Amino acid sequence: MMKKMLAFLLCLMLLPLYAFAAEGVDDFSIKGYKMGFSYSFDYEEKYALINYATDYESGNVVVHSEDGHFEGDIALQCTYRESKVRATVKSLDGKDLDKDTSTVPSSAAPKAQFDQPDVEKKATKVKDLTVESILGGVHITFTAEGHESVLIKYRSSQQKGEMLLYPGENYQYEADIMMPYTYAKTNVYVDVYNKSGSSKLAEGEAPRGYELIARETEVTPGRLSGITVCIDPGHQGSHRTVTEERGPGLSGTVTSSGGQAQGVSTRRKESIVVLEVAYLLRDELMRQGANVVMTRSTEEEWVSNLDRCRIAEEGGADFMLRLHCDNRENKNTKGIGIFCPLASTYAKEVADYETYKTWADALLYAMQKAVGYGENRGQTYFNNAYVGNNWAKMPCFLIEIGFMSNAEEDYKMSESTYQQKLCEGMAQGVYEMGVMRGLIEE
Secondary structure (H helix, E strand, O other), X not given: OHHHHHHHHHHHHHHHHHHHHHHOOEEEEEEEEOOEEEEEEEOXXXXXXXXXEOOOEEEEEEEEOOOOEEEEEEEOOOOOOOEEEEEEEEOOOOOEEEEEEEEEOOOOOOOOOOOOOOOOOOOOOOEEEEEEEEEOEEEEEEEOOOOOOEEEEEEXXXXXXEEEEOOOHHHEEEEEEEOOOOOOOOEEEEXXXXXXXXXXXXEEEEEOEOOOOOOOOOOOOOOOOOOEEEEEEOOOOOOOOEEEXXXXXXXXXXXXXXXXXXXXXXXXEHHHHHXXXXXXXXXHHHHOOOEXXXXXXXXXXXXOHHHHHHHHHHOOOOEXXXXXEEOOOOOOOOOEEEEEEOOOHHHHHHOOHHHHHHHHXXXXXXXXXXXXXXXXXXXXXXXXXXXXXHOOOOOEEEEEEEXXXXXXXXXXHOOXXXXXXXXXXXXXXXXXXXXXXXXOOO
16 A cells, blocks of 8 residues: 555656656747846747746746747846846747746946036935837937936836936936837836835836838739738727628628727737738738738728728729637637628628638638648638628638637737738638639639
């Protein structure tokens, strides 16, 4: 009996080691240097998450490797004093895989820009604090008379940190807070404290600034030459409640208030994620020769479902790709879904059900292959639920590119290499559908 008990306890002790080995992470190490650290490890998956922290800042960074060997550098924004940096590599679903620590040597911290007047002034509250979006971060300005320095604490969903800030002339404070690992349009919160950190003087917030730029300025002749695609990034930053007719040949109306999915881990809104993907898709399609029409190109503009279909029609679109992100109560659900119109007059004029499904399946399989999913990670659906599908006069596909309620897909959909793979899959799907319709000669 005693031998069986000892064997059982030994198994329990070894279980974490076996579980760890199954994750496939080897040789995780970090090495600190002034204002940053390098990392290196091997992992069987293509994406991983690094959590890091020093005494002065912390953050989360999604990293990518195609060949299983990960290495790179992570910049530290405000760790000027010597400090330990602690890093944990995780799977995208949050499981700890390995940890390491290193030392970040001290670096010269920024000093006061000007000598202040000799006349002593009583320290006052902060006046006129402004926090403004700039490309890659936020810009802050304020006045704090009598304070020889202040402590700035900032945070977003992905990063946080603190740093001493020194004034310019007349106790004017100004600084750029760069947030390289904070996603575009994510709010950055800034608190101003006295230098000891014992008293908060002011607070403000602004989204991390971003700029989406299409790389392709002209269409490059290619296999999609002669094809026009309308890209419809779903939702928008602003919301309006609107009631629209369900569709031609369909009864009733549909009222929408503009609700959208939000990332369970990234906390990003669906509207900005699909806009990022839309720009990459625009570039990829133009690189392969297609003409592109976009229903919206900024986060601020508002477009109704009927307007989206009108833009596609007026643009002469051969295909309409409507980009969305899905959401489910079951956090384990993931994959790609493609929704097509079922019974509207326009849908029936485009194609019969079997033909439409053949096109949709080709698009789905091309996307699944591009991102490494098997055919069990997605499905094509037909219904009358979506006004923006029902009013389309060309083949129209509402593409749920992934589930923001699933931690792994949430992270991936905001990672540039994964976004690019999605776009390459969609471009391949457009090519295959173009061949099926006789618009492209093989």
